[in-house]
Amino acid sequence: MQSSFSDLEYAAKKKLTRRDRFLAEIEAVTPWSAVVAELEPFYPKGEGRGRPPIGLERMLRMYVAQQCFGLSDEGIEDAVYDSQSIRRFVGIDLARESAPDATTLLKFRRLLEAHGLTRKIFETINAHLAQKGLMMREGTIVDATLIAAPPSTKNRDQARDPEMHQAKKGKQWHFGMKAHIGVDVESGMVHTLVGTAANVADVTQAHALLHGDETDVLGDAGYQGVHKRDENKDLGINWHVAMRPGKRKALGTGRLDRLLEQYEQAKARIRAKVEHPFHVVKNLFRHRKTRYRGLAKNTAQLFSLFGLANLVMARRRWLALDARSAS
Numbered sequence: 659m660q661s662s663f664s665d666l667e668y669a670a671k672k673k674l675t676r677r678d679r680f681l682a683e684i685e686a687v688t689p690w691s692a693v694v695a696e697l698e699p700f701y702p703k704g705e706g707r708g709r710p711p712i713g714l715e716r717m718l719r720m721y722v723a724q725q726c727f728g729l730s731d732e733g734i735e736d737a738v739y740d741s742q743s744i745r746r747f748v749g750i751d752l753a754r755e756s757a758p759d760a761t762t763l764l765k766f767r768r769l770l771e772a773h774g775l776t777r778k779i780f781e782t783i784n785a786h787l788a789q790k791g792l793m794m795r796e797g798t799i800v801d802a803t804l805i806a807a808p809p810s811t812k813n814r815d816q817a818r819d820p821e822m823h824q825a826k827k828g829k830q831w832h833f834g835m836k837a838h839i840g841v842d843v844e845s846g847m848v849h850t851l852v853g854t855a856a857n858v859a860d861v862t863q864a865h866a867l868l869h870g871d872e873t874d875v876l877g878d879a880g881y882q883g884v885h886k887r888d889e890n891k892d893l894g895i896n897w898h899v900a901m902r903p904g905k906r907k908a909l910g911t912g913r914l915d916r917l918l919e920q921y922e923q924a925k926a927r928i929r930a931k932v933e934h935p936f937h938v939v940k941n942l943f944r945h946r947k948t949r950y951r952g953l954a955k956n957t958a959q960l961f962s963l964f965g966l967a968n969l970v971m972a973r974r975r976w977l978a979l980d981a982r983s984a985s
Contacts (some may be wrong), residue, residue: 663932666829681747682813683973684726685964689786690715696778700769711759717766719748720758727960728944729762731767734887775957784849792972797874798850800881801869802860803940805956807834807948821953825856832856834948837960840867843876846931847968854958865889874898874927898925938967 673765704710723744724734737744738757738904750757770776787793807822824833836858840850850867860880865887868875872895877884879900884890890897900920909915939945945963948956 671786672956677741677886680726680856681743684722684969685747687969687976689782690718692782693718693779693785695789696782697770697775700773700775711751712762716749717758717763720763720827721766721770721962723747725959725966728906728941730949731763734763735760737758743891754858770851770962771955774958776961776965780851780961783844783965783968784847787845787847787870787968787972790976792845792975793842793847793849793868794840794844797876798868798872799841799929799932800838800860800864800877801841801929801936802836802838802863802876803936804832804836805834805948806832806946809833819948819951821855821951822948823855823857835956836955837861837939837962837964838863838867839932840869841935842934843874843928846934847971848935849870850963851957851960851964853960855953859968861887865898867891868893868895878929879903881944892897898931900925934971935967938961938970943958 668945675843685753697714697718701714702711722727723737727734727737727744729737734744735757738748738750739745739752745752748757757854770779784793792828804825805828807819809818811817822834824831824838826832830982836856838853838854838860839848841848849869852863852866854863861867861879861882861884862873865883866882874896875896877900879902881897881899882902884899885895885897894958901918906919906922907921939960943963943966945959949959950956
């Protein structure tokens with residue numbers, strides 16, 4: 659296909675922006691063919707009368723760009739027209755065609771939600787990372803983060819989202835949901851995800867965050883007593899749970915107390931990896947508030963976000979491995 663003047667101008671520019679580099683890295687590390695193969699059986703084939711559907715990979719690329727930049731359906735449509743780098747990533751030449759509109763992307767997103775395909779995307783990405791040797795299975799770190807939901811009642815139902823709840827963290831109350839994740843100790847990548855209302859205690863979801871092959875699990879003080887729960891008694895796992903802050907502050911200067919403090923510091927250094935995917939989702943992808951109503955829709959989006967977060971965290975290590983093998 660012949661290049662347009664805008665493509666030639668873009669290719670000749672002397673500086674690559676951070677967005678250019680980021681999209682190029684996501685382009686390189688995403689297993690497009692594997693993800694498309696998982697989605698294809700559920701995607702409309704365009705049989706019969708009516709306008710044929712837009713290509714599956716193009717819609718998938720537009721959806722990925724939307725999640726990476728924290729944009730609404732209308733926002734990503736505008737971004738395709740505004741940004742040459744996003745347009746190139748999605749694969750659209752405005753000289754020959756128009757970009758998919760917000761309604762088309764909305765229907766695509768609903769298709770993913772209806773068939774649980776965001777979980778498939780998450781699992782396909784993780785399987786690809788495991789094949790690359792970037793995800794081990796000896797240990798897991800469990801943690802949860804609060805994601806705020808709009809508390810306003812200025813909507814059609816004149817009520818807050820009934821599936822979201824309040825929870826107290828420290829001295830402050832938060833309204834929304836929780837994203838519970840299980841993270842690989844070695845790589846820091848998310849292998850398991852559960853979405854709940856904000857008032858669900860972290861310790862109640864610990865068993866659901868395990869893949870079954872780990873021997874050691876680490877968690878913060880919110881998981882105290884996890885080994886005593888019925889669902890965890892027969893798992894044969896070594897639980898390394900942080901000491902409660904008040905008890906830790908009461909440690910003295912004796913030898914045993916110093917050893918306990920060193921042990922707590924060692925556990926904290928390992929647990930720090932669980933904050934990396936939260937950082938990517940909340941700060942890089944700008945997902946600090948729920949975008950939809952209901953736990954099902956928001957949890958479906960979280961599968962996409964944490965799958966892409968795994969790619970973001972793996973991209974430099976992955977590209978370095980590919981460069982080494984090529985040389």
